[in-house]
Amino acid sequence: MRWLRPLLRRSAVEREMDAELRFHYDRMVEEFELRGLAPDEARRRARLEFGGLGQVKDDSREARVASRFEGFWRGFRMAWRALAKSPGFTAVAVVTLALGIGVNTVMFSLMDHLLLRNLPVRDPQRLVVFHGNFITPGMYRGSGRRLSFSWPKYIAFRDRSTAFSGVAARFAADGSLEYRGSTEKIAVELVTGNYFDVLGVRPALGRVFTPDDDRTEMGHPLAVLGYSYWQRRFGGDPAIIGQQVRVDGMPMTVVGVSAAGFHSVDRGHNEDVRVPMTMKNLFTPGWLGLNSWNWAWLNIVARMKPGLSPAQSQAEANVLYRQILVDEAAKLSASYARRQEFLNDRLDLLPASGGMMDKTGDQMAFVAELMAISGVVLLIACVNLAGLLLARTAGRRRELAIRLALGAGRLGVVRLLMAENLLLTFLGGGVGVLLAAAMGKPAARLLISLDAGQLIDSPLDWRVLGFGLLLAALTALAFCLAPAVQMRRMQLADVLRTESGATSSRAHVRLRKTMVMAQLAFSAWLVLGAGLFATSLSHLRAVDLGFRKEHLITFQLDPLASGYKSQETLATYRRVRETLSALPGVVAVADSDYGVLTGGINLNTLYIEGYRPPPSGAPSVRELVVSPGYLRALGMPLRAGRDFTPADLPGPNQAPRVAMVNEAFARQYFGGKNPVGRHIEWSKRIQFEIVGLVADQRYDGPAEQVYPFYYYPYEMDEPLSFYVRTSQPSEALLSTVRRALEKQAPGVPVDQLRTMDDRFDETIGDQSRIAELAIFFGVLATLLAAMGLYGVMAYTVARRTREIGLRMALGAARADVLGMVMREVATVTALGLLVGLPSGLALTRLVRAHLYGVSPVDPRPVLAAAAAVAATALVAGILPARRATRVEPMRALRWE
C-alpha cells in the first residue's frame, strides 16, 4: 500500500520532501563556505544554483505515481474555482446534462419495473410458467390462452410431477371489497393453497395461505391483502388482521398481508386481494366448471427441483403431459378431427423469474421507443455540452497558454480540464438523478397507466441509481478524453502569438461546425419521429369507428360482484336504464355484455343460412348481446332493416329470436347481399332471424381490423357496459350519472365512468404519449441545435470581422456579406439534414409497426421535418449574419 501513503498522509510526504531538499540546500551552502565564500554569499549562490524550490518540488511530485491522485484533488479544487468563475456556463452545462441523464434514468426505471426486474421472491430463476400450444376453450384473463390450463391438468401436475418441488396455480378475477360501508372494485387473484410457498413470498404481517386453507369448496372465506392495497385502503393499519371484510358480498377474514414489493406473477399487474382457489365460484358465477378437463383457465407456476436444468425439467414435465393428453384423448369424440394435433401438443416451460410475460410484446416496443427517444435526447445533450466546452476552451486559450508558459506542464493543463469536465458531469448526473427521483412517480403515471404507475413504490433504488451513475460515468469518460485531444493540437507559441488566423482556430471552427451538424442531424431524427407519430395519431383520430364517440358516456356495472343475486341484478339494470333515460339532457341509454374499446369479446359458433362452412367446421363469429336502442345510443348507422325494439326482448327462459349483423358479416357470409330476412342458428332449436344490417364497428379501437359481428337482444344478469347518449357535451353529466347510479345500485362500484372521448384517448394513449414526447423532445433538440449553430456563427463572424471589413472596404455590399454568412449556415444545415433525414428514416423503420396509416414513402413528414429544422437553423444563423453586415470597415481594419 506504499502508493496510498502519499495520498493519506500528504503533509508527511511533503514534510519529508522539504527535509530532503533542505538538506541538499544546506550542504550546498556548506560547500560554498568551504570554498571560502562569506556565509551570505554562499547562501545566495546556493539559492541561485538550486533553482526555484517550488518548481523542484512540483516536478518531484509529478514523478510520483500517487501524485496522480493527489493532483486530482488539487485539480478538483482548482476546477471548482474555475467553474464558479463562470456560473452561467456551469448552470447551462449542468442543466443540459441533468436533463439528459434525468430523462434516461426515469425511462430506465420504467423499463426496469416493466421488463427487467425479477420477482421479489426466493430464487426467482427456478420459477417457470407453463405454456402449451394447442388451443382449448376456456376463460382467458389477460394472461393469454396458451398460458391457461384446466384444473384437472393442474392437479395431475401437482400430484404426479417429478420435475418440480412445487406446482401452484392462479386465476385473476374482478371483485369488490366492502369495509365499513364503502365498496370498492378490486383485483382478486384466486390462488392455490401452496401458491405463496411455491413462489417463496412471505407475509409482511399475519400469515399467508397454506394447503390447509384450500381444501373444501367454498369452505375458506379468507383473504390475504396485497401490500400496496393494504397501504392504500387501510393506511397500513396492522389491526386489520383478523377483521372481516365483505368480498363480493361474502364475509371474509383477513389473515395476512403479503410481502412488500410483491405485486403479481403477471408482470405489470398488481393484485389487491388473494383468496383461496376453492372460493372460485364466488367470482365466476357464469361458469362453475372447476372440474371440466377441457376448460382452460388457470395459469400454472412451478418451481423446478434443485439440481434439474430447465431442459431436464421440461423433458420430465412433457412425459407426464403426454400421459395426461393420452388419458384425455380417450374422452374426445371419435370423430374429432384434430385428435393427432391434440396428442402432439408439447409443454414449454417459460422462465418466470420476472413473472409471466403477457402482452410484453407491446409493452416492450413502447418502452423501447421511449428509451430510444430519451437516448437521442442524451446524445444531443452530450453534443451540445461538447460544443459548449469547446467554446469555453477556445475562450480560455490565452489563460491556458499562460498556465503552460508558467510551467504548469501540458499534463497539468489537461488534468485541470479533465477535472472540470468530470466535476460538471457528476454535478449534472447528480442533479439528473435527483430529478429522476422527483419526477419518477409522476412520470410513470403520465407515461404508463395509473395501475402500473402504482407498481413503482420507490422510483430511486440502487439499480436506477446505478444506471444514472453509469450514464454519468460514460459521459464523463467521453468528455475527459476531449481536452487531451484538444491540448495535443494546441501549440503554445501559436496561441501566445495571436488569436486570429491561427490554423488551430480554423480546425476549431470546423470541429464545432461538425458538432452542430451532428446536433441538427439528431434533431432531424426526433422531429421526423415526432412528425410520423403525430401523423399516425391524426390518422387514428380520423378513423371512422362506426359509431359517434362524441356526446357519449360509458361505464360498467357488475352487481354480482357485490353479492347481488340474479333477479336483483336484472331489476337493478332495469332501474338504471329507466332512471338514466329520464335524466335531462340524456337522449338514449343502452348496454351490451362487452364494452367497446375495453377489450374482451365472445365468439360463438354459427350456422348460417345459405353459407357452406369450410371442412374445418362452422365459423366462430363475434357476438354482442345488447339492449334495444343500442344503435341509437351509440349512433351506429343502420344500413337496412330495423333496430331492435323492446318487443324483441325474449321473456324469462325464452331464447332470443332476432339478430342484426354488420356489413363485414354480410360481405363474408352472404356475398355482400342484403341479409335481412335470412337466418342464423346456434342449433336446430335456437334460430335467429336477421332483422337489421348495421355499419361496421371498430370495436377494439381505430388501429384494429373490422370483424364480422352479430348482435342479439337479451336481458343479461352479467357485468354490463352502459352507453348514455347526451344532447350536450357529456362531461357536464358525469357527476349526475354517478349520483343516479349510487342511488339505484347501492354498494355496486361504478367502474370506468367516463366520456367515450376519454375512453378513446386511453385506447390510443401509448401513441399519443409517444407523439407528445417526440414533439416535446424534438422542439427541445432543435432549440439546442439552434443555440449551437448561433454560437458557432457568432464566433466565426467575430473571428472574421477584419476580413469582412476589408471586403466591405473593397466594395462588397451588405447583401454580399449577408449572403456569405448565410451560405455557411445553409451548408451546415443542409449537411445536417442530409445526414439526419435518411438515417432517421432508416431508424423509424423500427417503429413502423406502431405507426398507423403512415406510408413509408409519404414525403410529407420528411419535408415537414426538413422545413422545421431548416427554418429554426436559418433564424439562428440570421442574427450573427446581420451583425456581420453592420461591421464598420474603418473600425474593423483598425481593430487589432
Added chain:
Amino acid sequence: MQGSKSDLLQGTLELLILKAIALEPIHGYAIAQRIQQVSREALQVQQGSLYPALYRLEERGYVQAQWRESEQRRMAKFYSITKKGRKQLDAGCAQWERTAAAIASVLQAAE
C-alpha cells in the same frame, strides 16, 4: 557547463544515478557530487532533475530510500539500489555501450 544538463539524454541521468548508488547507499546531494566528481565536472546534475528522477526510480522499484544519520550527524535520505535496479543498471550499461560504440563508429567514418 550549464548546457550539459539539458543535453543529458532522457534515461541517461537515471543510469548515472543507479551507477552512483550501486557501491553503497548515499543521499541525494552525494549522488550529485559523485556524478560531478567522477565525470571531472563535465556532468552537472541539477536538483530540478535529480529529485524527480530519484522519485521515479523509487516508484519503479529500482531504488529504495531510508532516513539515516549522515556524516554530518544530520538526518538524510539515503538511496540504495535494489536487485531490480541492478538488473536495470546492467542492461542500461550494455545498451549505452552499444549506442556509444555505434555513434563513435559513425562519427569516425564521417571523418
